[in-house]
Amino acid sequence: MSSSKTEPETNYQTLLQTHPDFIIDEKKGLCFGKVPLQSLTDHYGSPVWVINADILTSRFQKLSKAFLQNKMDISIHYAVKANDHLAILDLLAKEGAGVDIVSLGELKRALKVNINPRKICFSGVGKREEELKAAIQLEIGQINVESREELHLISKIAMDTGKKAAICLRINPDVDARTHHKITTGLAENKFGIAYEQALQVYKEASQLDNILPLGFDVHIGSQISSVEPYKKAFLKMAKLVKQARKEGLEVSVLDCGGGFGISYYDEKESDPYALANLMQGIFSSLNIRICIEPGRWLVGPAGILISKVVRRKNNGPEAPPFIILDAAMNDLLRPAMYDAWHGILPIQAEIYKRPLEKQNIDGPICESSDIFARQRLLPQLRENDEIAILDAGAYGHVMSSSYNARPQALQLMIKDKRLFVIKPRQTFESLWNNETIPNG
Template identity: 50%
Template structure:
């Protein structure tokens, strides 16, 4: 199912219900909301808000559960973390230490993954628009696999690989035209999406690739979308993938690798979270008998529940007569884009223990950015909060900080990682002057940065 929308029918989960299914979070009578063993108020006291906080322990625990589920099927499946979900070097380093590879979609992500200690041979390069420079970077680094998404890309890669004198290990990414049942902006496996090669053209293109200079076909890839919590779309897509393997092999061509994609969903509100054990069973049932090496590309499932965004209520704004008040936060859509972009629902929990048990009320939770879309929730049932109250937006570890911007000249928030009882700043809060440090005013505009600032 898609993300729960900003406004949902029925009662919102209570603070206690939200915390009950998030084992890394707890509410202490004195310390308030605690992530692992670190009081989040201590971080807010030291750094202010908005501030992102990631839990290293949650990353490890979820990776290990996923790896164990895959190993239990008896067939090894390599795990490549989708770097687009959270590209911070500290996050990548924690997962690399657990044995994760990476799935990247740009040259920048490739370099980040390698900088974090993930060998190029354990990196898969996906994406519909790889440039020749990115292809050269990947080939020279010794990339493990390039997922080719079109016939046109295949020809371009062949030319680049020939010029480099390197055979490119490729998998064709197939578009199976399977509806994953998620939000329209995060589905990737329909014929109307830009991703992948049409299913009915794939066998011919694979045969063509086998004859191209500089190209070494190793297998097939498939990714049908994100935030998937039901297994039937996976089963349908994997069955089609298995049929395609048999068709290609009937032509005397080898298919050694199957990249099963990612997309396993989490529970933001009260959805049933996608279970890695069920995904492992679906992979094994549909693809396990083909004798290929298998891989997956999880992102959100690993990182989403590991992160929170700390914020402070700037003010309560009275609504029109009979309408809920507005809680205006110091966090905004430039920090957490998902609610504005996808109408996504995120749990909201006060940092103080007393605040968590305050009488509830209906409120609109918004940010200060000059856009009507700068909204975190309409008609939300939350404990009463006043100006100065601190809160945490939950499940922000994926597609959170990585999508942030400096819109409205708002500096990027600080980032922290906790691990047990210790915590460290992993990215300093951006200084306001950094926003224009790279700006240049041409001489003919008649001003310099020194004078344009007005001496402030």
């Protein structure tokens, strides 16, 4: 759904049905995982992020249960890029997750919460030498190699440091994930991975390098994938590749199936972990191979919201829908501006739900026409100082925040065991310029 044009008509009642973690209590207003959101901004200001740790934990447990039920040898590597807050990494690590990282910064975050380096896998198309060196010195579980060039650089670094680097080759299967073009990664035209046709040759090369331990292959075809069909196509190709490699006498012990599992932003069906586990089981069980997955959005997306206050209700004529200007903006949640992403919006105060429904444009205050949260969204009439929750903002939300327009980044809260914790205070104005210097003369 595009938020830059008029949206297809949606109904917040449907949103409540597809998002059972939200209920509207007649007195307490909107509750998230049974916690009322009504008075939060009085204490913490606005906008404010809320991550519900209980929801996150139960999603992780549901995912692992689906795969364990199939008796699969599975490693779950949480994709740190989706939300890299230490509290989230710590929580998932304690549940038994490993991590998928894409930078030295993410590696340091993982180490900060004591994730065992063996449970770290390192993805990314442009890993720098210093990043690879750090990973190799730590002997992390697996580096997902994106090119022949990178393979040889890893081999050289491993030799120089006297280590052996465990690697998987990331393969580009040229499969359309049928998702937004900006989050599609498995087509030949995308920069990611080694072309399927070259995979075997590069794997042979890897097997001949002294300081390389080739574990197998990796594939990640995109994000917010809602059907199993693209996965099926990609996985069948990967299974074929594993068989071909083994036929050539090469050892293959790991198949990393990436992430990309879709969630329900409105009424789409979210990826069913049991369906995915069944699919993988069906295709890979005869291969006797360890399967890795790298989910990000599916785990943390529905566990997070962004709360914002209405700063202004602005009418540009009796016929036009009113503009509801929030105090949150694209610098907080970039997804609508960047991907035309649709996010559910629910008013917080109980009394708002008694007002008439009206089509309203929901915008941020930034001087950019892309600073939009919704177009002609049918909601109870919103007025100044009303509060709303933007749903499914736990993944690719705060991590993509900036302080554009000199707007301090919003405070982050975590709900854990129904209690509230500040996990990051609001950025101070001073910190916006603390490290800046003015050259003399």
